[in-house]
Amino acid sequence: MKNRLKVLRAERDWTQAQLANELEVSRQTVNAIEKGKFDPSLPLAFKAARLFELSIEEIFQDEAAT
Amino acid sequence: MMMKTDGCSDWEVAKARNSVRLMFWTIGWVLTLALAAFGPKLIWNFQTALTILAVLVNLGAGAGMIMANGRHLRGLDELHRKIFLDTCALTLGAGLVSGLSYELLEDVRLISFQPEIPHLVILMCLTFLVGLIAGHRKYR
Numbered sequence: 623m624k625n626r627l628k629v630l631r632a633e634r635d636w637t638q639a640q641l642a643n644e645l646e647v648s649r650q651t652v653n654a655i656e657k658g659k660f661d662p663s664l665p666l667a668f669k670a671a672r673l674f675e676l677s678i679e680e681i682f683q684d685e686a687a688t
Numbered sequence: 689m690m691m692k693t694d695g696c697s698d699w700e701v702a703k704a705r706n707s708v709r710l711m712f713w714t715i716g717w718v719l720t721l722a723l724a725a726f727g728p729k730l731i732w733n734f735q736t737a738l739t740i741l742a743v744l745v746n747l748g749a750g751a752g753m754i755m756a757n758g759r760h761l762r763g764l765d766e767l768h769r770k771i772f773l774d775t776c777a778l779t780l781g782a783g784l785v786s787g788l789s790y791e792l793l794e795d796v797r798l799i800s801f802q803p804e805i806p807h808l809v810i811l812m813c814l815t816f817l818v819g820l821i822a823g824h825r826k827y828r
Contacts, residue, residue, distance in 0.1 A: 646699040647765035654827040660767050 713753040720746040771823035
């Protein structure tokens with residue numbers, strides 16, 4: 623699964639640690655998601671969507687569908 | 689959008705508290721295990737009532753440690769929970785497979801000594817440690 627987390631974070635000038643704090647996960651988790659090494663759960667994806675005020679599809683894309 | 693500061697969040701504080709709680713339960717379990725193992729011979733001269741009490745206290749501490757471990761696991765974030773569970777699966781598999789093979793070695797007379805449970809425990813601890821490190825490296 624691809625995602626735009628890193629871009630969205632950079633647009634807002636947030637650090638990984640700040641985003642991790644906001645999502646209540648570790649910085650390592652944010653890093654792994656950004657690098658595509660780990661796919662977040664649906665609740666975490668919704669949390670990120672709420673935080674960025676976007677829909678889940680605007681942040682996460684299914685690679686098989688693209 | 690207001691960001692929280694970089695300081696410790698409530699989630700991190702709760703996680704640290706769960707880790708400390710698990711540490712205390714683990715230390716308690718080890719100490720009560722030592723008491724149950726050495727107490728009968730060194731302290732109370734095999735008095736049955738005291739030995740039973742020591743074993744029950746050890747089992748109680750073990751139950752507390754298991755519950756503290758569950759709480760610690762539930763308090764982890766999803767990546768760390770995945771790493772932990774993957775490591776548990778690896779450890780359980782390694783323990784089961786090598787434990788039975790180890791036992792078999794004596795049955796088929798490939799080794800002359802009696803297989804000991806502590807050897808299996810050491811193997812499982814090492815497997816867990818290696819699995820945890822490998823898991824963290826994988827998602828670094």
